[in-house]
Amino acid sequence: xxxxxxxxxxxxxxxxxxxxxxxxxxxxxxxxxxxxxxxxxxxxxxxxxxxxxxxxxxxxxxxxxxxxxxxxxxxxxxxxxxxxxxxxxxxxxxxxxxxxxxxxxxxxxxxxxxxxxxxxxxxxxxxxxxxxxxxxxxxxxxxxxxxxxxxxxxxxxxxxxxxxxxxxxxxxxxxxxxxxxxxxxxxxxxxxxxxxxxxxxxxxxxxxxxxxxxxxxxxxxxxxxxxxxxxxxxxxxxxxxxxxxxxxxxxxxxxxxx
Numbered sequence: 001x002x003x004x005x006x007x008x009x010x011x012x013x014x015x016x017x018x019x020x021x022x023x024x025x026x027x028x029x030x031x032x033x034x035x036x037x038x039x040x041x042x043x044x045x046x047x048x049x050x051x052x053x054x055x056x057x058x059x060x061x062x063x064x065x066x067x068x069x070x071x072x073x074x075x076x077x078x079x080x081x082x083x084x085x086x087x088x089x090x091x092x093x094x095x096x097x098x099x100x101x102x103x104x105x106x107x108x109x110x111x112x113x114x115x116x117x118x119x120x121x122x123x124x125x126x127x128x129x130x131x132x133x134x135x136x137x138x139x140x141x142x143x144x145x146x147x148x149x150x151x152x153x154x155x156x157x158x159x160x161x162x163x164x165x166x167x168x169x170x171x172x173x174x175x176x177x178x179x180x181x182x183x184x185x186x187x188x189x190x191x192x193x194x195x196x197x198x199x200x201x202x203x204x205x206x207x208x209x210x211x212x213x214x215x216x217x218x219x220x221x222x223x224x225x226x227x228x229x230x231x232x233x234x235x236x237x238x239x240x241x242x243x244x245x246x247x248x249x250x251x252x253x254x255x256x257x258x
Contacts, residue, residue, distance in 0.1 A: 005121065011208040016120035019061050024107030025054075030209055035109050040154060046104040053095035054111040060088035062119050062132050070125045080176040087169040094162050118205055126184060126191050127198035133177030135202065137170050 006017040010029045018027055028034060034051055037044045063084040066073075073081075096106070119132045148167070151160035185191050 007121070008117070010114070010117070013205050013208045014121070015114070015117035015205070017117070018113045019058070019116055021111070021113075022106065026107070026110040028110045028112050029114065031112050031114060032210055033110060034112050042102060046099060046102050047109055049095050049099035049102060050104060050106075050109045051111070053092055053099055053106075054113070055115070056088050056092035056095055058113055058116045059132075059137070060085055060092065061116055062128070063088060065120055066125060066128055073125055074180075077176070077180050080173075080180075084173050087173070091166050091169070094166070098159065098162065114209060118202065122198050122201075124191075124194045124198075126181060127194050129177040129181055130195040131198055131202055133174050134181070135199075137177075138174050141167060141170055141174065 007014050008017045008029070009015075021027065035047050036051065037047065063081045067078060067081050067085070099105070099108070115132070115136055119128050119136075122128045122131060148160050148164050151157075151163060181191075181195070185195070
């Protein structure tokens, strides 16, 4: 990790300091400090729209940072990252519009920028793509696959259409990262070690900060296949999900808190 970067310590782990934000925002350092009741009330919908708005801004900033930090990356990859910046800017605008339609406003709730803080600490482009695209954004695909039919069932057709459109963009973001990483690891096996080191560090951060660890969200095999994951990789994600969830479940598959 680069010592010259502006960093902060969160629960004993050094991560990149927060990106600049407007004065209306209150910054917190952990995801669980961002309000999320998990309900279907108006307030809960405002919370999710506010959180998703900042999440898209973070993702835009991560893609832009990759462009700035790695000017000699292959042109095709830089074009994909530039298109992603455009996509994420549109996504942020859509979520901000939804927030306002729900009667909310920027700065209504605290925000956390832990995804940025983690990915921006990584010192290779390949490591950043492995964590941001293959891990964080791939997880978003799984969540969105469930969210679209759920929103339609609740009668939120417009929100479902927005989520569906965003999911299509996210699939392409994951796909171009997958395709690039497979090419570069075939040509330069040492890159595999860089990625493995980044994933080991991510595991440490997750343990220390509770950074959105794998939750009770089933893996979307079809969407991950479209995003460029092999059958073996999809099976491995499912295995890791099962191993993560089983210690949290009771003998009949229910939560220990039930």
